[in-house]
Amino acid sequence: MINITFGKYEKKSSVKNSPIHNIKQALLEEQNISLDILREDLNHPIIQGNKLRKLQYNLLNAKKNGNKTLLTFGGAFSNHIAAVATAGKEFGFKTIGMIRGEETLPLNPTLEQCKKDGMELHYVDRTSYRIKHTQDFKDYLRNKFGVFYLIPEGGTNYYAINGCMEIIKDYSAYDYICCPVGTGGTVAGITIANNGRSKIIGFSALKGGEFLTKEIFNHIQTVTNDEELTEELMNSFELNTEFHLGGYAKITEELLNFVRNFYSQHQIKWDTIYNGKMAFGVFELIKANYFPKNSSILLVHTGGMQGIKGIEQRNKIKLYED
Numbered sequence: 001m002i003n004i005t006f007g008k009y010e011k012k013s014s015v016k017n018s019p020i021h022n023i024k025q026a027l028l029e030e031q032n033i034s035l036d037i038l039r040e041d042l043n044h045p046i047i048q049g050n051k052l053r054k055l056q057y058n059l060l061n062a063k064k065n066g067n068k069t070l071l072t073f074g075g076a077f078s079n080h081i082a083a084v085a086t087a088g089k090e091f092g093f094k095t096i097g098m099i100r101g102e103e104t105l106p107l108n109p110t111l112e113q114c115k116k117d118g119m120e121l122h123y124v125d126r127t128s129y130r131i132k133h134t135q136d137f138k139d140y141l142r143n144k145f146g147v148f149y150l151i152p153e154g155g156t157n158y159y160a161i162n163g164c165m166e167i168i169k170d171y172s173a174y175d176y177i178c179c180p181v182g183t184g185g186t187v188a189g190i191t192i193a194n195n196g197r198s199k200i201i202g203f204s205a206l207k208g209g210e211f212l213t214k215e216i217f218n219h220i221q222t223v224t225n226d227e228e229l230t231e232e233l234m235n236s237f238e239l240n241t242e243f244h245l246g247g248y249a250k251i252t253e254e255l256l257n258f259v260r261n262f263y264s265q266h267q268i269k270w271d272t273i274y275n276g277k278m279a280f281g282v283f284e285l286i287k288a289n290y291f292p293k294n295s296s297i298l299l300v301h302t303g304g305m306q307g308i309k310g311i312e313q314r315n316k317i318k319l320y321e322d
């Protein structure tokens with residue numbers, strides 16, 4: 001076992017542990033696989049799932065530093081943007097959302113919610129969006145908006161990863177822990193907190209997500225500050241890039257059938273951008289006998305329910321009947 005100390009950063013979590021639901025299915029019984037779902041989707045209606053975990057220590061840090069304004073980036077349907085807007089309203093920050101692309105009216109359900117929560121929305125053309133990490137762009141933002149606490153796109157930074165460690169810190173080992181991956185901040189936190197006990201599988205929501213392994217390495221190292229320890233932790237991590245189903249936010253009939261059937265059988269909804277693809281992938285792997293008999297598997301449901309209305313609108317479908 002690796003001994004991890006986090007030194008400089010004292011944690012005071014106020015997020016309760018989420019409930020676990022055990023899933024019964026003939027396929028699982030045949031292989032004697034036990035499958036649990038960690039319901040992070042139940043922790044808040046909007047500041048939900050991993051986004052709450054990512055924000056909590058950023059908000060404490062911003063408060064401690066006397067920041068009154070949060071500024072962040074995201075796509076027009078982003079769960080992160082929605083979470084920041086609602087967190088600003090609940091915890092007393094002004095919020096500025098830098099949205100990728102052109103303004104589209106009427107606002108989609110995510111941005112409508114953001115506006116209602118008081119977020120100031122600004123649109124950034126795609127070329128500028130790509131250079132948002134450069135000093136020039138940061139200077140431009142400082143000139144335009146004054147002092148603010150910057151939260152990166154997707155919310156992943158040092159404080160966010162520390163928050164994500166708490167997702168599984170109180171759960172004993174499973175053989176496998178599965179989690180969807182966007183920036184990889186969430187799965188990095190889980191891999192650190194798990195400390196080599198379970199095999200962690202991250203499912204890329206992006207096409208061409210192979211680069212994420214290196215990103216996740218870097219995220220872990222941000223916290224451990226130790227290359228050797230990071231390598232050791234990475235031995236328990238595996239990235240699966242086979243279930244993006246055509247790319248980020250793309251949907252297929254198979255995926256729709258899967259999430260709808262799952263909901264009618266288990267009354268648990270998956271979003272189709274992250275969790276639906278992860279869960280679909282896990283069941284495909286089970287069918288292909290990827291997991292040894294008698295395995296225990298935990299799926300981390302990272303939330304994303306606010307995005308469902310937007311998914312329905314863009315694809316002109318109804319995802320769930322209620």
Ligand SMILES: *Cc1c(COP(=O)(O)O)cnc(C)c1O
Nearest residue numbers: 079182183184185186274303304
């Ligand atoms: C943002 C998000 C993710 C991706 O998390 P990362 O830490 O960026 O990998 C996964 N699931 C949901 C529901 C999200 O909103």
